[in-house]
Amino acid sequence: MSGQGRHALRHPPRRHWLLLLLILPIVAASLLFEGWTTHEVDGSRTRQACTRPIPRSADNGDPVLRVTGAGTAETAQMPFRTAALTFDGGPDPVWTPRLLDLLRAHHAHATFFLYGTQAARHPDLVRRIHEAGHEIGSYTYTGGDLGSASALRARWELSLTRTALAGAAGVTTRLLRLPHTTTADTLCGAEWTAAQHASDQGYLLVAATPSTRRPPLGVVRQYSQTALGYQEAEKLLTDPEVGRFTTVTDGLERPSLVTPASLLERIQGSALIRIQSLGHTFARAMTWALGIAGALGILRLVVVAFLARVHVRRRHRHRSGAPWLRKVTDPVTVLVPAYNEEAGIGATVRSLLASTHRDLQILVIDDGSTDRTAEIARGLGDPRVTVVQQPNSGKPNALGTGLRYARHEIIVVVDADTVFEPDALHQLIQPLADPTIGAVSGNTKVGNRGGLLGRWQHLEYVLGFNLDRRMFEVLECMPTVPGAIGAFRRDALTAIGGISDDTLAEDTDLTMALWRAGRRAVYEERAVAWTEVPSSFRQLWRQRYRWCYGTLQSMWKHRHALIEVGPAGRFGRRGLTYLALFQIVLPLFAPVVDVFALYGLCFGDTPQALGVWLGFLAVQMATAAYALRLDHERLGVLWALPLQLFFYRQLLYLVVIQSVVTALLGTRLTWHRMHRSGTADQHLLGEPVPHPSTLSSK
Template sequence: MRPQPRAHWVLLALGMVVLLGALLLDTFVVGHVGQGAQPTAGPAGTVPETVHQGGPLIGDTGSGLSSRATPDRTVVLTFDDGPDPEWTPKILDVLRRNGVKATFFVTGAAAAQHQDVLARIDAEGHEVGLHTFTHVDLGKVDETRARLELGQTGLVVASGTGKSSRLVRPPYSNRPDAVDDEDLVGIERITAAGDLALLSDLDSEDWRRPGVDTVLANATPKDDKGAVVLMHDGGGDRSQTVAALEKLIPALKERGFTFQTTSGAFGISQATAPATATERAQGTAVSLAVRFSRFVTELLTWLVVISSALALARAAVLLVTTAIHARRKPGKHAPRLEPQMVTVLVPAYNEEAGIEATVRTILASTTPVHVIVIDDGSTDRTSEVVKSLHLPNVSLVRQKNAGKAAALNTGLRHTRTELVVMVDGDTVLEPETVGNLVQPFADHAVGAVSGNAKVGNRSGILGRWQHIEYVIGFNLDRRMYDVMQCMPTVPGAVGGFRVSALREVGGVPEDTLAEDTDLTMALERAGWSVVYQESARAWTEAPASLGQLWRQRYRWCYGTLQAMWKHRGAVFERGMGGKLGRRALPYLFLYQVALPVLAPAIDVFAVLSLWTDPARGALAWLGFLALQLVPAVIAFRLDGERLRPLWAVALQPIVYRQLMYLVVIQSVITAMAGAVLPWQKLKRTGSAAQNAPEIDETTVPLYRANLRPPRGPVRPPGTGGPTGRGQARPGRAPGRTGTRSAPRDRA
């Protein structure tokens, strides 16, 4: 037996931290490229004349800022905001055809994502400069942020080109005569680090997309003076830039202009230098982090879209099938089940608190019943309580602790009726429950019937959440399964079975933790029909603490995974098994495994969206809430429940839903690790009857005085089920082979 994995919570937490870091990087860094404060013209009282009246290239000589003008009849083509995977290659193609070299001022975020385009820029002999990491206005941020913006961009450029660059273009810059005091702060930060700031002589204003002719006119020198021309290869649709460039270069060449890079035009010998190995390694790390964050964000965006579509599809299917099921009415010629004795099996392990209420409410049934309580090695007074009742038609069977499935098989060996009802030791029945539950067995094709389990102890927020979950699950999901003829589970709290069907599948399986799901799937694969009877209500005790809830759902989820894997072959079968395999199993995988495993990441993504797009995030949350509330209201109406508890739906995503997600994640990891999960027994308080209808125990059913449980072997039913399956097969005991007979007491 492999032990349960211990380290997976650490790995899960580490994975969530990495995921959160990637989302934060993309949301607040990469996703905010170009979304900083827009420039506004301000005072320019501190700007020196050497800048205002000078040229576009600005440096620090040690005694102050100096500038240099562009040589006459020389054009320096510069492109900002790239590299862009669509438009930069098209611009490079134009430049190559015309034999022109240019300078590309790249943003770190874009260069990190498109290192291949950056490498092509360098390989074709163009010059690469820095344009900050997120296109932030360097004069509007603090010095630390400015250093990071330029430093990280430099590392990314070093990774993609193998060179470090001293050329920087401040975002939102223009001509020297337009520099104001804030712009000057940014320029001084650039030059103080020993870099050179390049402004422009002509702004094509292609970012406005004013038309090809306007872009061309703005980028064309009016005389023979040289010009640094500002254009863009990123940040949006640059088709007008490409078209204008095709005309600009030949036209200026005809006028005798030459095209050079910034270094060539201004005679800068050390504008670039070979990058160190450390710079290249750090740049590679930054690039990988950016690309990973972008990948995660895009993946989660698609997952949100897909999960939203699946949620809508599920809601639509549930509502349609529920409407079909609710309108079903038995015809006047529908078969009716003749009154007969029904055996009720009650497996009990440490059920001292609630076993008396369970037995008494079963005996108050309007249908003749024989109750068999199987004490599965209880360490409390469960057996003593049952024996002290001295009630008719109640038998007590005791065995060593072997688990619920083994207890049920022991009970089946003592069953002398063809119909059996299985209930948990904490379950409280209504008088009509047994009769309603067995009525569908009038159809000889039916092998099992699911009842309607309801939460008895629904006080407190945890009880309300479980109450809502049960009402929706039993009044929407099970109606859907019934209509689609692919019921995956007859709940252990209340379920009816045909004994001959149980014998055919070998009794209750003992090799999974979800014996109810495993048994239901086995019956359907054997050709038996499994239906839902909403009027067969039973009140059960739900976990009263988060710890108990965790243990219960962990067992359920893990057991369901076991059963799904065990019965995966149903996908390729025909008949009832094929319906289970091709309808229920994919549904369970999608909505109970795949989406819950991905849900925490999607929730983190949704929470972050409240900062990036609060209106859309709030709208999405309200839409999701409505998607939960509408089916919940319908389910509560169908079940005759008051709507007051539904206010708790709004709080479910905060704690309850996250707990359910973590249960699924741990179950999947445990299953993948091959660990064996022990039985998780909940401590009972006997609170199942808190909200159940009151039962008048002075009313004794007519059958109790004159009917006794049948003795001797079960007679084969007169008519068989599908393909003769209604007949009990010789030699097939309902229990597992080799299980010892347990002692039996008359209570």
């Protein structure tokens, strides 16, 4: 059913797709950068074993050197009674301030070799180090071993540190200490090659003096920015054999290698600090989000399955010991709104005529069709069938027209692509014996489920719709009685002013309005109807886009139910909260969480990530199997569920994203008509659906 109604004002926006295409790469880049800084991407965690010693010219115990060739180096050491204190790592928010206070108390200066990533994280400490007159050196960006790092990583370890220091304190440095090294002789094997490359870029390499060399001889001492480093530095600062504590370049009486950064370097550094902060914050947030989303997903599946079981037990007790107040045999008016439905209208009406409930008025409301819809319906030649034609004005108005022609107090609404089983009508109206019930949802099954897309939708209908409806009935908060098969009390419809065209999901709007009027909506799983679902991704997108956008409109329209009392309040606080949390909020974050999960699988703890995903899949498979069993469906279709998680679910997430953005932009949508092929009555797995040729045409 389709039409052009009040929502046909302009086309949905497209610019936000560009925004999404920008956001996801940014998210991916942020995660990759965070993984790079933690050595999960292009890692260089461990040092390679030395295959050759350092050149003889450098192997003299001097701690400061500049490599001048493949096998040559210039070295230097501290003067007599001079100690250069050097601290590696950090800046650390706990121990760096304590070290600075210790040095100030002894009127001493030192050289701090900083991680670029820590400098970007704590720029205030870098500025404090510089402003106190201490010297700053590079300890690479992440502390990766440059001897085992790729050429790209080695370059970035140095250049990013320069950029981070420029952004943090407005300085650059040409002092470097290679991580995982101590004295000069540890610059062996691949480390010597890394040292040579660093020297080619203008760096002066600083190692440590061997521990056998002690004051009053000049020394370069290497400490960490930890409690142990603090204790060792404090001990040296009280050594009477040392006459002077200073920085590396000052001790060598050389010009400082720490120089002011250019304006461009400071701008780049500030940008790097912001990007790293964003990436770190995002990674931490996504770690929590992934855990919360996974827990909520598991919780939802468990709760839905549990409440579905409660629903089954209630219905079993109800049918065996306390049936409905009376058996409903009242006459029924069936409304079939139709717009260009010639492919399926004949099968739909014939299935209704074949119903075991014989007292029927079937109204086919032809909403301005341009095909043979009205002709086919009239050609059935049954006096119970009446065709009403009107100009195209949309499904809600077509249903309103039908209500005006309806003769009976029980109204059943049927989509023109739906085929009823013979006892579906009878089962559907039985709950209406309870006067507090205003609407009944039937059990919609997918008829054209032969292909992979059809199987995915079949699983969604069973697991995502029908199982949920059992839960909603137990919680008394069913948000939608579907337009494909739903029964209503006419007086309930009249009490809410009929069927509104305020939203694109008139069935959801209608159901919510009934709750707010104090009427309950329940689910009757025995009332089975077979519907035709989209056979292409384009048709599926249009259908779900309209559904999702219409649901958002309905939720906003009935938001005041959250603070109301009675059935309206129960529906608002349970149903609207559930929809907002599980069908809007989580899908909005799902693509980002999926990117993070993929990142963890590729670069993080792969066995753990794979185990978590398989565990989630196992729970979902078990829940799906239970749902299929409750719906008396075969379990063979479960093989398609893992593929559904990879592809089909992503499409539905994008539908939610586009719907939310469209709603925020205030854009009205047009009705999107699905192309019908009349396949709602296909056979599936040897279980035939009533075929038009076998149905009565009286």
